[in-house]
Amino acid sequence: MKVMANHPPLTDVVTPSHVLNNVPIHTAEHADSVPAPEGYWHIALPRWGYSFLLEKRALAVNIGLLIALLASCLLYLSLGSVPLAPSAVIPAVLGKGDMMTAFMVQELRLPRLAAACFAGAAFALSGILMQTLARNRLATPGIIGIDNGATAFAVASIVGMSVSIAPPAMALAGATTAAVLTFGLAAGSGTQGYRFIVAGIGVGAVFGAVTQLMLARVAIDTANAAYPWTVGSLNARPGGAVQLLGVGLALGVIAALALARSLTLLRFKDATASGLGLRVKARRLQILMLSVVLTAFAVAVAGPVGMVALIGPEIARSLSSARHVPIMAATLAGALVMLLADLAGRTLLAPIEIPVGIVTAVIGGPWLLWILMRPQRSRP
Amino acid sequence: MNNSSLSPEQVSPGQVSATPVSPTLATDALCMSYGQRRVIENLDISLPSGQVTAIVGPNGCGKSTLLSGLARLHKPGSGAVLLDSQDIQHLPARQLATQLALLPQEAVAPEGLTVTELIRFGRQPHQGWLRQWSAEDQRVVQYALDAAGLEDLADRPLEALSGGQRQRAWIAMTIAQQTPLLLLDEPTSALDLGHQIEVFELVRHLACHGRTVVMVLHDLASACRYSDNLIAMRDGQIIAQGAPAEVVTPELVRELYQVDCTLLLDPDTGSPLLANVRRVAQPA
DSSP states (O other), X not given: OTGGXXXXXXXXXXXXXXXXXXXXXXXXXXXXXXXXXXXXXXXXXXXXXXXXXXXXXXXHHHHHHHHHHHHHHHHHHXXXXXXXXXXXXXXXXXXXXXXXXXXXXXXXXHHHHHHHHHHHHHHHHHHHHHHHHHTOTTOOTTTTTHHHHHHHHHHHHHHHHSXXXXXXXXXXXXXXXXXXXXXXXXXXXXXXXXHHHHHHHHHHHHHHHHHHHHHHTSOHHHHHHHHHHHHOOSSSOOTTHHHHHHHHHHHHHHHHHHTHHHHHHHTSOHHHHHHTTOOHHHHHHHHHHHHHHHHHHHHHHHOOOTHHHHHHHHHHHHHSOTTSOOHHHHHHHHHHHHHHHHHHHHHTTTTSOOOHHHHHHHHHHHHHHHHHHSOOOOOO | OGGGGSOGGGGOHHHHHSOOOOOOEXXXXXXXXXXXXXXXXXXXXXXXXXXXXXXXXXXXXXXXXXXXXXXXXXXXSEEEEEETTEEGGGSOHHHHHTTEEEEOTTOOOOTTOBHHHHHHHTTGGGOBTTBOOOHHHHHHHHHHHHHTTOGGGTTSBGGGSOHHHHHHHHHHHHHXXXXXXXXXXXXXXXXXXXXXXXXXXXXXXXXXXXXXXXEEOSOHHHHHHHOSEEEEEETTEEEEEEOHHHHOOHHHHHHHHSEEEEEEEOTTTOOEEEEEEEEOOOOO
8 A cells, every 4th residue: 555655546636737738627536437438337446546448348248258158168068979968067077976977078078178269269369469460350370371380390290200299389489480481571561461461371381381291201100190280180189288278378368468458559550559659569579479379389289270260350350349459259259169160070970070170161261251252341 | 755855945836837838849960761762861950839830842852751750650860859858769659659649641540430439549648557547538538529529420430421520530539649749741631622621720729729730731832821830841851941921932832842833922811822833944
């Protein structure tokens, strides 16, 4: 409290500065009487001078997506080669009830569920970061070659060493290499404009070819082991990668929320954002690095399921208002899409499993066409 | 806590209540380059406080580059932009944004924002993660809406506005930034005459209320009509500066734009008008 004494509630202090002399100065008001902008709740802690705005629609969207995600989780744990009753799944998650059910849920399905959720969330979060950075809805890490870079390096570690050494580290190295190359080739035109995207597509194609070349030159068994990497699958999750992704995702979400205000400003042109007090270059670099790291960790778990980075943010934007960049909604939507896609891949043609990357590509392809071809949308 | 070391005499009430002066913006031997090309060469200007300054000149004379230098969008090659004799390169971004607002050329807003939502962005430099909304913010946003005459359009999406209304909304955003200095880059370039006047009258209104406005303009006639101080640039150099009625001469117009003209004085406002504008006859 002593420390805070230097910071009286801001709303009680009306600075008689020259900046204000053209604004009629009313009597000091208390924070709790401040009307919130329309569509928001205003939460004020006048004692510390803190105030927060909570957008009603964002809250509703996030809660809705969270409920959908939880329901999908229950469905995901229930369905499979041995169907379980949802009523039996919940105690099993908590380690109670029938031993066999508990084993199946905890040892077999729960880890894969976590992998799907984390990877989907990370892909979508990195997607919305990159899209905001590039001011282009098509500029996801998958499209600008970062997924393929991460995959190529991870596959190299598998086919080269016969035992996979630290795929997350290799994926990170690959993702960084691809990002640096894409930037280098975009040569000074920065993250905006088509040059960046075209350069990224080229880099992605080269890394894709390198991956195929590596697979073509090794023994068929090794190639088989590395195959899930090339399409994206949750079947071959390297140990430790999921835990690392979980930690990375948690930190990534916190970092993205801390950057939320900057992201909102970055949707304007640089000159406007800079005029409003944003350190554009520094912020852009931070956001780029965050996006690359998230993609790398997600690729290390699930391979290049880049479509989620396109679909998740698109769902989030269509549900949200234009006032903010819907970071949380995109993250939740990404987890939801990945989970449902993997569930479909696991169950539709059982016992044959369709890799999740193929399911999302089958959904994502037409989706991409729709985004490109639908008329200019009007926002509510 | 250092305040305790000040004796009471040093903070006499008289000093505190004295009318504060808008900070001064000036350049000191400013040089700016665009790629390899030197665009601005050794420029020393001082922008009068509380007045409207218009920067005019032919295409490529460096006027927009100068404005971007003043707003710290581009780093000078050498020299400095001084805000109250302090180099703006050394100011924190947010602090600068509370002193100096910029309306870039052809500003674009994210799709779907309403007028009020755009204006609210002007409060950004005054806010933070832990201070997202205050009574002050509320008041200033309302003031900006009123000042720009946008009360009735407050909840309209920007896409639904006319060009002039949209430009006023952008200026309202910079008003909400509550900066004593306002830089406008060709604020009327895409507007028809009626909408131009809307914007210029708003600019005059702001200057009346003590703001220093600097605008880059294409149109010399509007610059004469609406500015107190005119800066004429050519090839990165200033060739004339002062009150429009004093500095604008047929010789200056010829030097700037390679045209001959007859200058008249507006019978109502006394500002110079260009008539019979024609290309300079090339010597054979």
